[in-house]
Amino acid sequence: MTAKCVMVLGTTSGAGKSWLTTALCRYYARQGLKVAPFKAQNMSNNARVVAGGEIGSAQYFQALAARAVPEVRMNPLLLKPEKDTQSQVVLMGQVNAELSRMEWRGRSASVWPVVAQALDELLQDNDVVVIEGAGSPAEINLHDSDIVNMRVALHCNAACLLVTDIDRGGAFAHLYGTWAMLDEAERKLIKGFVLNKFRGDASLLAPGPQMLQDLTGVPTVATLPMWWQHGLPEEDGVFDDRSVSAGAVTKTVAVIAYPRISNLDEFQPLKNVPGVRLKWVRSPSELAGADWIILPGSKHTSGDLAWLRARGLDQAIADHAGKGGAVLGICGGLQMLGEALIDPHGIDGNGPGLGLLPLVTVFDEAKTVQHKHAVFASVRGPWASLSGVAVQGYEIHHGQTSPHSAMAAAGDIAYPVMPQGLAWQNAAGNVLGLYLHGLFEDPGVLQALFGAATPTLDSVFDGLADYIERHFERGVLQSLIQPVALP
Numbered sequence: 415m416t417a418k419c420v421m422v423l424g425t426t427s428g429a430g431k432s433w434l435t436t437a438l439c440r441y442y443a444r445q446g447l448k449v450a451p452f453k454a455q456n457m458s459n460n461a462r463v464v465a466g467g468e469i470g471s472a473q474y475f476q477a478l479a480a481r482a483v484p485e486v487r488m489n490p491l492l493l494k495p496e497k498d499t500q501s502q503v504v505l506m507g508q509v510n511a512e513l514s515r516m517e518w519r520g521r522s523a524s525v526w527p528v529v530a531q532a533l534d535e536l537l538q539d540n541d542v543v544v545i546e547g548a549g550s551p552a553e554i555n556l557h558d559s560d561i562v563n564m565r566v567a568l569h570c571n572a573a574c575l576l577v578t579d580i581d582r583g584g585a586f587a588h589l590y591g592t593w594a595m596l597d598e599a600e601r602k603l604i605k606g607f608v609l610n611k612f613r614g615d616a617s618l619l620a621p622g623p624q625m626l627q628d629l630t631g632v633p634t635v636a637t638l639p640m641w642w643q644h645g646l647p648e649e650d651g652v653f654d655d656r657s658v659s660a661g662a663v664t665k666t667v668a669v670i671a672y673p674r675i676s677n678l679d680e681f682q683p684l685k686n687v688p689g690v691r692l693k694w695v696r697s698p699s700e701l702a703g704a705d706w707i708i709l710p711g712s713k714h715t716s717g718d719l720a721w722l723r724a725r726g727l728d729q730a731i732a733d734h735a736g737k738g739g740a741v742l743g744i745c746g747g748l749q750m751l752g753e754a755l756i757d758p759h760g761i762d763g764n765g766p767g768l769g770l771l772p773l774v775t776v777f778d779e780a781k782t783v784q785h786k787h788a789v790f791a792s793v794r795g796p797w798a799s800l801s802g803v804a805v806q807g808y809e810i811h812h813g814q815t816s817p818h819s820a821m822a823a824a825g826d827i828a829y830p831v832m833p834q835g836l837a838w839q840n841a842a843g844n845v846l847g848l849y850l851h852g853l854f855e856d857p858g859v860l861q862a863l864f865g866a867a868t869p870t871l872d873s874v875f876d877g878l879a880d881y882i883e884r885h886f887e888r889g890v891l892q893s894l895i896q897p898v899a900l901p
Contacts (some may be wrong), residue, residue, distance in 0.1 A: 417450075417537045418895040421545040421572035421603075423563060425552075425588035429579045430610040430638070432472040433646050435546040437878035439480035441891060444879060447541040451476030454529045454562040455491040455548060457501065459676035459713040460647075463808040467507020468492065468783050471679045472546070475646065479875040480544070487532040491525055491561075496674065496714045506532070509781055522559040529561055530569060537570060542895055545572055552595035564600045573894040574603045576632075581611040581640065586622050593630050606635030606890060613640050636886040644881070645686065645874035647679030664689035665864075668704035670727060671696050672718035676711040676746065677810070683854045686868040698730035706740045706796075707731055709747025711851065715775075715813070716763030719750050728768055735770050740796040741845045745811050748838070748847030749775040753818050761812050770845045771838055772821040772828045775813040782809050786850055788832045795843025799862045800831075807852030809836075815849070 420438060424431040435451060443449045456470035462484065464474065469489035477484035486507035493501040503513040505525060513521050536543050551563035567574055576592060578585045589607050596604070607626065609619070616637045623634035667684055671694040684692045695701055709731075712718040722728055735741045743751040752773035755765045761777040785808050790800045815835060817828045828838040837848035853859050857867060882891065 417540040417543045419537070419543050419545055419567075419570040419572035420894045421547060421567050421574045423547040423551050423567075423574050423576045423592075423604075425550055425576065425578040425585075425592045426582075427549050429577050430608075431546050431548075431577060432476075433644065433878065434575070434577055434608070434610070434882070435544050436472070436476045436479045436646060436875065437882045438544045438891070439476045440875040440879040441882060442542045442544065442895065443479070443481045444876075447895075448482075448539075449480035449542045449544060450482050450536045450540045451480055451488050451544050451546065452533055452536055452566075453489050453546040453548065454533070454566050455493065455525075456489050457493040457495065457548070459494050459674060459711075460679045461492060461494065461504075461677065461810055463783055463785050463810065464507065468504055468810060469507065471647065471677070475871070476544070476546070478871060479878070482540075487536055490529050490532040494676075494713050497717070502713070507783075519559045522561050526561050526565075529566075533566065533570060543570070545570070550592060551600070552592040554595055564596065564603075567603050568599065572603060573605045575606050575608050575635070575894075576604055577608040577610050579611050580609045580637075581613065585609055586626055590626060590629060593632065601630075604630075604632050605894060607632055609634060609637045611640045612637050633887075635890045636882070638882070638885050641881065643685075644878060645682070645869055646878065647682040662689060663691045665705045666691045666693060666703055667706045667708060668693045668695045668701055669708045669710055670722065670731075670747075672712060672721050674712050674714040674718050676713045677744075677851050678710055680744075680852050680855055681708075681710070683860060683868045687860065687864050687866050690864065695727075696725065698726050701727075701730050701734065704734070704739070706742060707734055709741070709743040709750050711744055711810075712746030712750075714762060715746040715749045716755055716757070716765045718746065719755070719765060719767070722750070731768060732770065735845055738795075738842065738844050741770060742797075743771075743845075743847035744853065745809075745849055745851060746813075748773075748849060749811075749813050749815060751845060751847045752815060753821065755813075771840055771847055772818045772826045773815050773838060773847070774818050775815045777812045778814050779812075781812050784809050786836070788834075788836055788850060790837070791831045791833075793831050793839060793843070793846070794829075795839075795846075797839070797843070797846050800859065803858050803862045805850065805853060805856045805859055807850040807856065809849050810851065811849060815847075 422431045422435045460471035461468045462474035464484040466486040473489040474484045492504040495501045548562040578588045751771040752767040757777045759779045787806045789804045793801045831837045
């Protein structure tokens with residue numbers, strides 16, 4: 415049996431497509447249906463390891479919400495920006511150097527058969543496929559080479575919801591303009607408008623929704639109130655000032671937000687730890703009062719390191735570490751903490767590191783992409799509570815890091831605190847670097863570091879499903895998977 419398709423489109427990026435898709439995945443899964451998510455092409459440096467390689471984090475979480483095993487067919491094409499005009503192309507989970515060099519429109523034509531096949535296979539294997547679009551479907555300059563929005567919708571005859579961020583203003587114009595720019599066959603697939611991030615009295619929206627329906631024939635099927643603490647990581651990481659959990663602040667964690675930051679969704683649990691304030695930092699002054707400094711992953715380590723130096727953050731981090739302050743580097747952040755980056759294959763770039771760990775990173779053409787289970791050895795300093803803690807996470811990196819041989823010979827030693835070169839610590843114990851992503855998503859780590867637990871992902875997914883069930887018009891969500899049009 416071929417699955418029914420529900421697709422979430424947006425008037426803009428950031429309108430709410432990812433979280434609504436996730437909510438729909440859990441909603442339909444709770445009906446006893448076999449559900450899978452799908453996004454033809456995702457542009458994000460937030461990625462997760464699955465069987466066969468890597469996919470965008472949003473589709474990973476959507477699969478978990480659907481109670482499905484995440485797999486590469488759910489996000490066949492992943493673009494990981496390395497520069498403003500350059501991305502690493504990941505096709506069906508694997509880096510494709512040829513596609514990475516190809517002009518964008520030519521690339522779209524080449525990959526569409528792969529995208530269509532992945533979708534067709536999911537349609538055969540499931541009852542419902544919940545599809546996320548990208549950006550806006552009304553980018554008329556990109557329409558002829560579209561492989562992620564209306565071409566996908568037409569391919570599977572999807573029932574489409576068009577969501578807009580009403581908090582930005584101009585929501586009715588965004589909805590009408592997007593609808594008006596679609597072809598007639600595409601318009602017929604739009605089954606409902608969704609107003610997201612609304613503040614205030616919904617009755618004040620009248621007569622707007624009815625006027626919009628008179629113009630388009632499309633009803634407004636939901637007005638979703640603003641909800642800051644739903645617990646799901648933002649797909650591309652929205653840096654906000656609401657990253658303070660309940661209770662008095664007892665620990666301030668500063669994450670350096672460089673331009674090519676990657677996998678920042680792994681810090682979402684810190685927003686839910688009692689007493690923790692999470693800050694996204696782009697200048698030395700913002701580090702004032704920080705207890706911990708975290709250097710997260712990077713899709714372009716040498717470029718982000720140069721950005722960090724240009725802003726004086728290198729000295730600020732060194733000063734913090736010199737006073738015994740806690741510093742944590744994850745993946746690209748670990749590489750930055752070392753003495754040097756060596757790039758014989760033109761993968762990332764050469765350059766000096768921050769010199770806080772006596773390590774050297776050499777970039778390899780082969781990319782390490784794998785799940786990992788490991789146990790911390792004896793750890794000192796502010797990270798001592800991690801000693802003996804088992805952790806599971808994932809690796810995504812080209813760099814291979816090892817001790818600086820000359821420095822080690824002179825007595826400046828990097829102390830391994832995980833096997834296989836996964837984690838290292840300085841002699842003082844306050845600087846820790848590791849390749850393992852997902853540290854703060856592990857309940858054992860949160861318990862060891864904070865003596866606290868955060869809501870489980872399953873409870874977050876159920877909360878999202880409950881939310882849309884409350885705020886969508888009665889019967890709409892079920893009607894989207896029936897062979898009838900919305901009333």
